[in-house]
Amino acid sequence: MIFNIEPQERDILFLIGQCAKEMNVPAYLVGGFVRDRLLARPSKDMDIVCVGSGIELAERVAAKLQPIPRVVVYKRFGTAMLRRKDMEIEFVGARKESYRYDSRKPSVEDGTLEDDQNRRDFTINALAVSLNDADFGVMVDPFNGLKHLEEKLIKTPLEPGKTFSDDPLRMLRAIRFANQLDFEIDPETLRAIHDNRSRIHIVSKERITTELEKILSTITPSVGFKLLFDTGLLAQFFPEVAALHGVEFKHGKGHKDNFYHTLQVLDNLCKKSDNIWLRWAALLHDIAKPPTKRYDPEQGWTFHGHETLGANMVPKIFQRLRLPLDHKMKYVQKLVFLHLRPISLTKENITDSAIRRLLFEAGDDIDDLMMLCEADITSKNPSKVARYLENYNLVRDRLQEVDEKDRIRNWQPPVTGELIMETFGIQPSREVGLIKNAIRDAILDGVIPNEYQPAFDFMLERGRELGLSDKKE
Numbered sequence: 001m002i003f004n005i006e007p008q009e010r011d012i013l014f015l016i017g018q019c020a021k022e023m024n025v026p027a028y029l030v031g032g033f034v035r036d037r038l039l040a041r042p043s044k045d046m047d048i049v050c051v052g053s054g055i056e057l058a059e060r061v062a063a064k065l066q067p068i069p070r071v072v073v074y075k076r077f078g079t080a081m082l083r084r085k086d087m088e089i090e091f092v093g094a095r096k097e098s099y100r101y102d103s104r105k106p107s108v109e110d111g112t113l114e115d116d117q118n119r120r121d122f123t124i125n126a127l128a129v130s131l132n133d134a135d136f137g138v139m140v141d142p143f144n145g146l147k148h149l150e151e152k153l154i155k156t157p158l159e160p161g162k163t164f165s166d167d168p169l170r171m172l173r174a175i176r177f178a179n180q181l182d183f184e185i186d187p188e189t190l191r192a193i194h195d196n197r198s199r200i201h202i203v204s205k206e207r208i209t210t211e212l213e214k215i216l217s218t219i220t221p222s223v224g225f226k227l228l229f230d231t232g233l234l235a236q237f238f239p240e241v242a243a244l245h246g247v248e249f250k251h252g253k254g255h256k257d258n259f260y261h262t263l264q265v266l267d268n269l270c271k272k273s274d275n276i277w278l279r280w281a282a283l284l285h286d287i288a289k290p291p292t293k294r295y296d297p298e299q300g301w302t303f304h305g306h307e308t309l310g311a312n313m314v315p316k317i318f319q320r321l322r323l324p325l326d327h328k329m330k331y332v333q334k335l336v337f338l339h340l341r342p343i344s345l346t347k348e349n350i351t352d353s354a355i356r357r358l359l360f361e362a363g364d365d366i367d368d369l370m371m372l373c374e375a376d377i378t379s380k381n382p383s384k385v386a387r388y389l390e391n392y393n394l395v396r397d398r399l400q401e402v403d404e405k406d407r408i409r410n411w412q413p414p415v416t417g418e419l420i421m422e423t424f425g426i427q428p429s430r431e432v433g434l435i436k437n438a439i440r441d442a443i444l445d446g447v448i449p450n451e452y453q454p455a456f457d458f459m460l461e462r463g464r465e466l467g468l469s470d471k472k473e
Helices: 007-022 032-038 054-063 113-118 145-151 160-166 169-181 186-195 196-201 205-216 221-230 235-236 258-270 275-282 306-320 326-340 341-344 353-376 382-406 417-424 428-444 452-465
Strands: 027-030 045-050 072-076 079-084 087-093 095-098 105-111 128-129 294-296 299-300
Touching: 007 027, 007 054, 007 087, 007 275, 027 032, 027 113, 032 045, 032 145, 045 054, 054 079, 054 382, 087 235, 095 113, 105 145, 128 169, 160 169, 160 186, 169 186, 169 196, 169 221, 169 235, 186 196, 196 235, 205 221, 205 275, 221 235, 221 258, 258 275, 258 353, 275 326, 294 341, 326 353, 341 353, 341 382, 353 382, 353 428, 417 428, 428 452
Parallel strands: 045 087
Antiparallel strands: 027 045, 027 128, 072 079, 079 087, 095 105, 294 299
């Protein structure tokens, strides 16, 4: 088969082939770029394999381009990279690999194109296109990768047990590709993932999380998470999510399966937002339901306080998965903590005070919180879903109305701690905090308006109650 090379790519690929010819080494376009082009998916990364020095080939190609691009060399890996227009091109010499049982870092030696294709993770990633004069553009497909592309099948080139034992990250990659491409995993390959699931522990948390976030970034992440659960991989590195699975019955009363509920919430949210941190919040919103699950003879199954415990679990999960412990983590933590608040507002007469407090705590993230809450509606009863959504629309209207009136979102106190200390002639102390909190609560409860003079007067009154006197009096 002849690979369809686009006109804008032909010049650079022809140049690479000519430079390889000058070096008297064969060169091939391989891997993801070939796969994505055949699937009509965009790709900005080219991988070039030559049966020789990839670094030398990169430098020779760069020298013939105008302007001459910078070549980034990774001597330890025997690779080099240059950028051409909007394309990133990586060069490597063909190699064969061998692995120790306790490491996914291979011993590498020079090899043939066949050796290089053998070391690839999946048949659809082992496709190569010749850049050589004699057969420029001809596909080299030793493992039926083209057939598997047509069949939408993820399959390893060699025996899957050895493939995954050598590099266990490939198990996550198999699931990620199946999720991204809407492919099936070959049954023997799927069994090998299950059999080698414990091998994932030799993979760094950073690499695991990178693959996990690629699954989270798909249109329907539930596909990937179900595969992670069914193969036993999820319990190996994310036991908190795996623990959501299952239904327990007592005296004929059961609860919903919180694992599948969480995945539905995640899919619902992904239809409306590609914010990866909001997706993390959806994944973690019920994370504390297993440890808070209790059976009450009258109420049935309860999960009281799961939002508070869940928020407390977020930092430990982020730390273990090497996720950023910064404002992104705080954002996820906040949404997990607040995800029941809008629901409770739909079940009672909404007071301005309750709306103010929600606006105060959610700040600029209020719209994301409401989106999460709407995604949390997973009932199969259409009329019930419509009713819940209508209730949320009422909450949204009240949020906008109160925010426009009271300016509580991202609220800044009209009376500062510095003014309190200056007015009463005191140093930083417990009294300063008590007065600040009292002013905040008075504004949120509607006792005083969110304005300077009423807040200042309230400060004086509260100060006198604490035995403080205005030093100006």
